[in-house]
Amino acid sequence: AxxxxxxxxxxxxxxxxxxxxxxxxxxxxxxxxxxxxxxxxxxxxxxxxxxxxxxxxxxxxxxxxxxATADGIDILAALNERRIVPARQAIVDAVTRQPAFHEALLRLRLPDGGEAGAARLVPAAEKAGLIEAVDHRMLELIAARMMGEPGLRIALNISPRTLASRAWLGNLAAQLGACPGVAERLIIEITETAAVEDPGATRASLDAMKALGVFIAIDDFGAGHTSFRHLRHFPIDLLKIDGAFVQNLARSSDDRFFVRTLVDLAQHLGIATVAEWVEDEDTARLLTQWGVDYLQGEHIAPVTAWPEPAGLAVERARERARSA
Incomplete structure (x- = not known):
């Protein structure tokens, strides 16, 4: 009533x-x-x-x-059945065009044999309240692969919710402790929006991660509202310029001015830059002339699968056989 x-x-x-x-x-x-x-x-x-x-x-x-099920995806089942896997994309030196490091990209193997990318999986995991579990799984997977490829540097995105979680730093420390030599080759990417939601808490989290030996990058830079003061005080090693501005450089004088200003700002602060979504050679050359350090995009290097190391793949097969 x-x-x-x-x-x-x-x-x-x-x-x-x-x-x-x-x-x-x-x-x-x-x-x-x-x-x-x-x-x-x-x-x-x-x-x-x-x-x-x-x-x-x-x-x-x-x-x-x-x-647990969102957008037709059973996130819990995907985690339990180990169907969440990393792909990777090379990020190259702007001058030499040689791979400098790779970004780990989220992929989901669907039961029907298809595959879903981060654009579908991340919103579903956030809606299910399981994005932290997905981020932790990705850390586990890439740490194991990095152990199998000495010298490989990898950038891993984590969600704002994961960054704010109490469990993240403990899990990161545990993974790095179990995988010697990985910390100095690991770059943790956070979004610009996450960085400014709570600057004090963000600074504390970034300092703690830096103390573990990893590098820090801000992803999609330019899309949010990071102030010069915040950027100057965050322990940032790398700025990734939002691809929405990069892809329109040939057509937009505003975007050209904005990107060049961001590059100048990063250079003033001594922070390296990555231009995302580089889709043609003219854009790549222009960015290199402006002093961008690294380039990323399908024109530069396509996304590729990242197979498990042989020993790990054998162990996974044994696990599946035992559970069958």
Whole structure:
């Protein structure tokens, strides 16, 4: 039954739905507590009338199962069945055109034999609340591959949610400890938006990662609102210029001015630059003239599969055989 309220002389029916979680029973930090309360509220919204839903273990299991599938992708099944795999794309020295490092790109092997990329998988994982698990899995996979290819440098994207997670730094430290020689060849990429959401927390996280020996890059730079002050105080090794500006250089004087300004800014700060989405040779030459350090794009180097090292592939086959 709804509550009756008088509004301009007419009665209006009001439904009240509430969700709640309590600390420390359901969480010991504000972020998790709010997430659990929101889960309870999401369930309350499914009620036909007014109602109150209190977070609890049964609700957590129900919501996890329901939210695990998004955009037709069962994220939990993909994780459990090891169908999330990395591909890679070379990023080359702008002058020599020789590969300087690679970016690890997220791929999902679908049950029907097809493949989905990050554009489909990341939103689905975020909607399912499992993007942190996906990022942790990607770290595990590329660390194992880097151990099999000494000298290979890899850049790995992590989501804003992962960057803010308490578990990320501990897992990163554990992976690097188990894989000697990987830290100094690993570049962690964060988005510009994530960098400015909470500058203080971002600086603390970046400092902690730098202390582990990894390099830090800001991805899609120019798309957000990083101020000069923030950029100057973040321990950044690499700026990746948003490809939305790079791909239009031949047609847009505004984009040419903007990209050149970003390159000049990075040079002033002593930060190396990568231009993304380089799609033709004229653009590549222009960027090189301006002093961009590295180029990335299909014109420069296509995305390629990244097979497992032989020993790891054999172990995976044994695991599948044991579980069959």
């Amino acid at each position: 709804g509550l009756a309220a008088a509004a301009g002389g007419a009665a209006a029916a009001v439904r009240l739905r509430m969700g709640a979680a309590t600390a420390p029973q359901h969480a010991d930090d504000a972020e998790t507590l709010m997430r659990n309360a929101n889960l309870a509220f999401d369930e309350a919204r499914r009620l036909s009338g007014s109602g109150f839903v209190f977070y609890g273990p049964q609700l957590a299991a129900t919501m996890t199962t329901r939210r």
